Amino acid sequence: MTVSLDQLRRCHFAVDLGAARTRVYVKGSGLVVDQPSAAAVNTRTGSLIAVGELAEKMTGRTPSYIRVMRPVSGGTVVDIEMAQRMLRHLLGEKLRRTLRRKPRLRAAACTPHDADPLAQRAAVETLVGLGARRVELVDTLVAAAVGCGLPVEQPEASMIMVCGAAATQIAVLSLGNIVTAERIPVGGEAVDHAIVQHLRHEHALMLPSQSVRPLRLALSGNGTAPDTLAATEILGRDVATGLARSVKVDTAAVREAIETPLTAVLDGIGKVLRDCPPDLVADLADRGIMMVGGSALLPGLDQMLRQWTGMPVRIAERPDVCAVLGLGAMLEGKIKPLTLNPLAA
Ligand SMILES: Nc1ncnc2c1ncn2[C@@H]1O[C@H](COP(=O)(O)OP(=O)(O)OP(=O)(O)O)[C@@H](O)[C@H]1O
Ligand SMILES: [Mg+2]
Numbered sequence: 352m353t354v355s356l357d358q359l360r361r362c363h364f365a366v367d368l369g370a371a372r373t374r375v376y377v378k379g380s381g382l383v384v385d386q387p388s389a390a391a392v393n394t395r396t397g398s399l400i401a402v403g404e405l406a407e408k409m410t411g412r413t414p415s416y417i418r419v420m421r422p423v424s425g426g427t428v429v430d431i432e433m434a435q436r437m438l439r440h441l442l443g444e445k446l447r448r449t450l451r452r453k454p455r456l457r458a459a460a461c462t463p464h465d466a467d468p469l470a471q472r473a474a475v476e477t478l479v480g481l482g483a484r485r486v487e488l489v490d491t492l493v494a495a496a497v498g499c500g501l502p503v504e505q506p507e508a509s510m511i512m513v514c515g516a517a518a519t520q521i522a523v524l525s526l527g528n529i530v531t532a533e534r535i536p537v538g539g540e541a542v543d544h545a546i547v548q549h550l551r552h553e554h555a556l557m558l559p560s561q562s563v564r565p566l567r568l569a570l571s572g573n574g575t576a577p578d579t580l581a582a583t584e585i586l587g588r589d590v591a592t593g594l595a596r597s598v599k600v601d602t603a604a605v606r607e608a609i610e611t612p613l614t615a616v617l618d619g620i621g622k623v624l625r626d627c628p629p630d631l632v633a634d635l636a637d638r639g640i641m642m643v644g645g646s647a648l649l650p651g652l653d654q655m656l657r658q659w660t661g662m663p664v665r666i667a668e669r670p671d672v673c674a675v676l677g678l679g680a681m682l683e684g685k686i687k688p689l690t691l692n693p694l695a696a
Contacts, residue, residue, distance in 0.1 A: 356686060358487050364450060365459040365678035366478060367494075368423050368434060371516030371539065371645060373403075373441060374672060376679035382672060383446060388423045390437040402440040411560045425536070426463040426517045427470035428477050435480040442481075451482060458483035459682060461491040461674050464520045464534045489681070491515075491674050492522040492532060495643045497686055498677025499667035503527055504687070508631035509638060512620070512656075513674070514646035516540050519616045521623045523631055531626040535619040539646040541612040543567070549608035554598045556587040570602050570650045606651065613652070617659050624660075639663030643673040 365376040368388065375384035386403030393400055395416050401409060410419045422434035439447065450456055458478040462471055475486045491513055493503065501509040504527045513520040516539040522532035543563045550556045558566075566585055586597045620640075624632060639662045642653060647670040656664045667673050680686055 355487075356681060356684075359459055359489070359678075359681040360684045362457040362459040362487055362682050363453050365461075365675060365682055366438070367461050367491075367675040367678065368428055368438075368474065368477065369515060369517075370421070370423050370426050372671070373423070373438065374675040375438070375442060376675050376682065377446065377450070378679075378682045380446075381679065382675060384441045385672060385675075386441055388437070389419055389421055390433055390440075391417055391419045392433075394418050399436055399440065402437045408561075424517070426515065427466060428473040431473055431476050431480065434477045438477070438481055455484045456482050457485045457487070459487045459489060459678050461489045461494040461678055463518060464490055464492050464522065464529075464532050489678060490529065492520055492529060493524070493527075494677035494681075495674040496522075496524050496641075496677065497680055498673035498675070499641055499643050499670075501641055507638070508627070508634040510623075510635050510640045510662075512616075512640055512642050512644075512647070514538060514616075514642060514644035514649070514652070514670075516645065519619065519644075519646070521616075521619050523623060523627045523635065525631060530628070530631060531623050533619040533623050535615050537612045537615045538644075539649070542609045542646065542649060545609045545612050546605060549605060550585070550587065550598075550600065551590060553604065554587075554600065555590040556585070556596065556598055557590055558585070558587045562587065566600065566605065567649070570606055609649075610655075613655065617656075620656070620660060636662060639665060641665050641667060643667045643670045645671040647671075 363378050367374040373386055373388045377383050387407035389406035390399055391401040391406040391409050393416060406419055420433055422428060422430040422437055428434045460474045460478060462474050471488055478486045492511060495513045496503045496511045503524050506526050508523050508525045510523050518534050518536050518538050520534045523530045546563055546566060547558050550558050562585060582599045582601050584597055585600050589596045647666050653664045653666055
């Protein structure tokens with residue numbers, strides 16, 4: 352494994368700062384924070400008004416002096432100070448006190464697959480600001496693979512696809528390491544964007560940011576299921592008149608609209624498979640692809656992958672929290688390292 356499991360076992364807490372959600376695992380306590388990565392700030396005083404769920408609910412509904420900020424964008428921390436303030440509030444006083452009591456506080460964090468040194472530095476700085484004396488960085492792909500129980504340490508290939516909000520990361524892992532990987536900047540946010548654009552063009556309707564999610568859920572079923580709704584009613588603002596108006600949206604058309612950004616993901620899978628040694632591709636043909644990340648729950652995505660690759664596709668049990676649970680498992684020392692010692696003569 353690229354990062355030392357010994358070092359990780361000494362960490363006290365692990366953080367997954369995602370573009371959509373922030374998750375924290377505390378050793379011995381488990382997953383303690385799983386909230387949207389959002390913070391509402393009073394721009395007149397600079398004070399923090401709300402974080403997490405409440406701040407997200409405020410999005411698009413605030414008077415001009417309140418701004419909802421997203422300190423993590425595109426999978427990396429873009430506003431270190433705000434990220435620290437948000438994390439402090441999400442952890443709460445009690446947990447912070449527990450962590451402060453540790454003599455040499457150590458933290459682990461996962462970073463996107465090809466995070467550049469600046470992005471890595473930002474993740475480290477954020478946790479140092481929280482009192483960590485040392486920060487271990489783990490590739491999200493490795494953390495997520497451990498979290499969903501893939502046999503990463505075995506000499507057989509596993510393929511994982513982390514479908515996040517800002518990006519989709521795909522990798523083939525074997526012997527605890529990444530063999531080939533790709534990061535495609537298309538995720539849940541791009542899908543939401545495609546839905547908003549579709550409604551604007553087809554129905555001249557501006558969708559409130561909070562309505563995208565219910566619409567996405569209305570697409571449930573894979574298009575062939577009989578319980579799939581043919582149309583769903585959605586309320587928005589007319590582009591020309593500015594008045595509230597509700598329209599009946601054809602779910603099949605929306606599904607078609609979101610296929611466009613998803614073709615980039617399919618290209619990414621093709622590239623990873625092409626770069627992969629043939630022995631491993633043979634393993635993958637029967638082991639298939641494991642999907643994790645919140646967007647893995649996007650209705651019909653697994654079906655689309657199955658059709659396109661002809662490989663078995665599975666969705667992890669708790670896809671959205673796999674990465675942080677993987678970090679947690681490493682912190683608790685549940686992962687046995689594969690020792691590749693030189694053989695004695
Ligand atoms: N049930 C669902 N159906 C469809 N999409 C969903 C569902 N639940 C969550 N999502 C989408 O999943 C995304 C969040 O996924 P996740 O929590 O893995 O993101 P993240 O880890 O914060 O992002 P990233 O890893 O890219 O920084 C959001 O874009 C959200 O819209
Ligand atoms: Mg993530």
